[in-house]
Amino acid sequence: MNLHEYQARALLKSVGIPVPDGDVATTPDEVASIAKRLGGTVVVKAQVHAGGRGKAGGVKLAKNADEAHEHAEKILGMQIKGLMVEKVLVVPAEEIASESYIGVIVDRASEKPVVMVSPAGGVDIEEVAAQTPEKIFKQVVDPRYGLLPHQAMELGFELYGDVKQVRQAGRIMQLLVRAFWNAGASLAEINPLISTPAGDIIALDAKIVVDDNELERRPDIAQLRDVSAEAASEVEAREAGLSYIQLDGNVGCCVNGAGLAMATMDLVKYYDGEPANFLDIGGSSNPEKVVTALRIITSDSNVKAILFNIFGGITRCDDVANGIVTAASQIDITTPIVIRLTGTNEDEAVRILRGAGFEALTDMDEAVQQAVKLAREAA
Amino acid sequence: MNLHEYQARALLKSVGIPVPDGDVATTPDEVASIAKRLGGTVVVKAQVHAGGRGKAGGVKLAKNADEAHEHAEKILGMQIKGLMVEKVLVVPAEEIASESYIGVIVDRASEKPVVMVSPAGGVDIEEVAAQTPEKIFKQVVDPRYGLLPHQAMELGFELYGDVKQVRQAGRIMQLLVRAFWNAGASLAEINPLISTPAGDIIALDAKIVVDDNELERRPDIAQLRDVSAEAASEVEAREAGLSYIQLDGNVGCCVNGAGLAMATMDLVKYYDGEPANFLDIGGSSNPEKVVTALRIITSDSNVKAILFNIFGGITRCDDVANGIVTAASQIDITTPIVIRLTGTNEDEAVRILRGAGFEALTDMDEAVQQAVKLAREAA
Amino acid sequence: MSIFIDKDTKLVVQGITGRDGSFHTRHMIEYGTQVVAGVTPGKGGQLFDDEVPIFNTVKDAVSATGANTSVIYVPARFAAEAILEAADAGLSLIVAISEGIPVLDMTRALPFVRDAGARLVGPNCPGVISPGKSKAGIIPGQICQEGPIGVVSRSGTLTYEVIHQLSKSGLGQSSCIGIGGDPIIGTDFIDCLSAFEADPETTAIVLIGEIGGTAEQEAAEYVSHSVTKPVVGFIAGQTAPPGRRMGHAGAIISGSSGTAAEKMQALETAGIGVMRRPADVVSLLREQL
């Protein structure tokens, strides 16, 4: 789950990382009143889950409250990479002496969190890593010890020459690791971390991505979710315990298991079709889930054929068959459905489906080919 | 540093361990008012750093406030093992279904904290360990993980049969480890940990010993020190940075280094003398410390001879010599002084001492023998 | 022969009385697995299905039954602790089926497991099956068949699909290992490749990967210099969009890294036969054998 900048900076602030004053707003009037309180030049920043906000016109300097109001009128409601801006963050414009990058990510190779820093801050860190990898410095964090003071200092000396700034930056890195841990994050970064002409070190922009598996035990973080930033169908799917991602194709897929779901999409493509979605109904055999899945798939008007691909293991084929039959009785499904089922209780499933007028296949390739053909015909 | 029971139970309570209601008091009237508030039968418990309070008459049951007042009159001001009772803890008398022991100590062998539990609670655990070691169960705590839930459960099953009580006890063990860590303790124990007829698990008595090295960074714990429970001379020594322990003999010892100080005491005994104290002036060469040391030693009226044993390393012999000369000019010292110095700046030290009329020896055995002889003659 | 588990595997089931635990325990027993103990705190002394003794702690189970392997079905929020308990009790193999364990829990649990000298398979995996011998996990026994093919996979049902294709064509399996779909797992492709390479019964290996991370690239590199047996591979997620988690916590393309294309390229470079679709497994293997 991605957090907005204003949410991430609140988490950083809560552990003691210095961030600029400022506040979030949803109307131009609120923006003007925050700008007035702050005084001087401010920055109005669109709060959306997308990179390149600046280039898209979502980040503007304003010399006074009136200018801030004007900018807010334009930014609030604009679309950035298909996402509507509903909130802006208003902060004082800081004078910048230098820009660095600090971040914490979960690293698969070391099986631990890794702190990454670079004196080349303020730009996309992936580009820095690709172009000038020698400007990136890393420290694996043993979660049993946290980021140790000397490790933070070692990284700090890669960013600053002055030992006071090294200590400040090192302290901020330790706090960032704490914020990362508190949030159950898979990524926490400050970019840029700036030094001011007066020598202070401040977090100017922040990004935090939370591990979805953490949300159950962290209600305070879970409630930060901004459902308005997500497709409605994906929200509905998540709430029903389904894993669903909408794509651009016309073959709706309903599969048990994430790997098989991806392989099914790939096979649609292999047979020159276009998958309309990723959808994993998971391991359980709840017919209700199948009903919800069908409702979500059929609400996508691009979908011209629906493909079920079920390999029964824990999932019982007869449960899925019952779900399909129930859904068909509840929803007016005009799209053709191709069903492939094999494994646990396969025979019973075929009986149920045939009873309701559905055909059932057992071969995956055959089913995919048929669904692609039906979608092409309907298009 | 030992904490009083009422202080230890406050620390346990602060981490969430269930302790009986109750409060500490310094006068019989306060005791009566606490007893009144609690209602029913209460226990009045002397707060002193000594075991065997019960046998000494320092723990009494009272059926009502009046009886509590009576008991308090007797207990407050009484002496237990040479220590004056200045405070009492008043708690409700609990009904006890079973008594266990749980404790955390730093274990030298595993180099880690160890949790020890026993279903044989309410009695001296050292005796249990000596008589029925099979009734003691241990778990080494990796400080990088803390006491893990399953480890606490394993210990809990050694104490209780009911899984709810096992979970309660396990939770209390984990909290006790937390309290141990919060206090910077070398020992934290609950004895007895009781179960009530209703099935609840409660900490009825608590003991915490804090590592003196932790006090600098834990002012909240350091301020719990009860100087009234210590000899005044030991308090003065500690505040001057000296390590001093008063004994019963007549040869006052002033030594640099703890090992050498013990060896000096042992040598006094070897030559049939009796050391009056352990005193380590430490590694620094501050003459002021020597003055304070001499003041403390001479204030012990048992001391009939004073023995300096200085092996100069970091400690400079001339600094010690200057300290002795300064002290002699400030304090009226009638006790004979034997001085042994060797090592760093020994020659200069001998010159300073001779100039002030002191003799200086270089051999430890010779010096000890002389001091023992002088003490015997003066006695 | 087989890898990780065989006829001598003595299994303890953590969470044996739970919904998933009891269901799969019955299947494992039915398959012929030696399930010697179950663990549910507070139910120590009872019997599961009148035959498997239940203990309060894994430690008790191990000392009473000599169990050497654990399989974990407890809910995600207790699963990391269950792994620690199994490692602490001295088990040499721990198979964690539970899905949804926070990755930070695993960063803390794994060093403990490694210090204890145990092997963890998973979490978020279907487990291990050595057809005809033993099963620790949830891979359906009826789709498997004894034989010479080693299967290792990051996936669940996709693996069943591949096993199904193999068995249908008479290509039985020595062992099938689901290593799990999370970013941080106890046993990786290389561990399994190395074990299959050393297993005399295994004559060829099927590797099933997916988008996210670089495990398949490292496996390919390893195969190129350390595996003499034929290997064929599949990568799921060729049509997956970047930046979206495809069900599995570990299946996500970050920026330009972790794509199916780069992984398939790496497999090819290492001389691994690349399946374009699951059904290709049989023809590709037949070519190489």
Place this chain on the structure above:
Amino acid sequence: MSIFIDKDTKLVVQGITGRDGSFHTRHMIEYGTQVVAGVTPGKGGQLFDDEVPIFNTVKDAVSATGANTSVIYVPARFAAEAILEAADAGLSLIVAISEGIPVLDMTRALPFVRDAGARLVGPNCPGVISPGKSKAGIIPGQICQEGPIGVVSRSGTLTYEVIHQLSKSGLGQSSCIGIGGDPIIGTDFIDCLSAFEADPETTAIVLIGEIGGTAEQEAAEYVSHSVTKPVVGFIAGQTAPPGRRMGHAGAIISGSSGTAAEKMQALETAGIGVMRRPADVVSLLREQL
């Protein structure tokens, strides 16, 4: 020969610009020790006494100078972290002089040091000297003399007293190790006994213990089956009262355990010559040599 340090020891001093650090660095250099680097964050690039380069971090010091040993003089509240930094930088020997480190800090630091494969001597110790070769710590060089006696001790000035007695009588030392007076230390008697036993230059060993704990009893047990060279021993604290910390954090009789009497008994049982007073060291050694 000698143990732990010798002519090839390349020393980095942590806290070189502090009061104690600078004082003892001069003495170590004067003694002929190769002090190749010092560390004080923020003073990187400067020189100590116009000769020893100062670095911001131990890591920098190691990579620039090839230091293999560290000696730590930083204040107690920073000392455990200094130990971790030294271990993290890959030093093989770390000598921690600092006194007053909380014991719980050490319970956390020691597993880190051991995982890094480093040896820690101390803390709260006078360090190590190999007379005529090198010195890492604060043992006065002028009281030592090259020779065949290995000395290991929990104490500071008491050790000097014993060394002084030895040197006065012409019994030089191969190495003298102060293992420290804290309850939890990195290197114990047994580590040193085993190293002295393996050191061809050492012909006899002096062991100086004190009240508290059971390290001397374990050492005695070890000597009885694994040390062939003559050992003589001393225990300080025969007159110490129970329950009181005698200066050293580790020197405390708890209940009836850790007394001098039981330790002296253990030494005797193991065939170790027990000194009644420090001056006995010479005659006892002469008897055994």
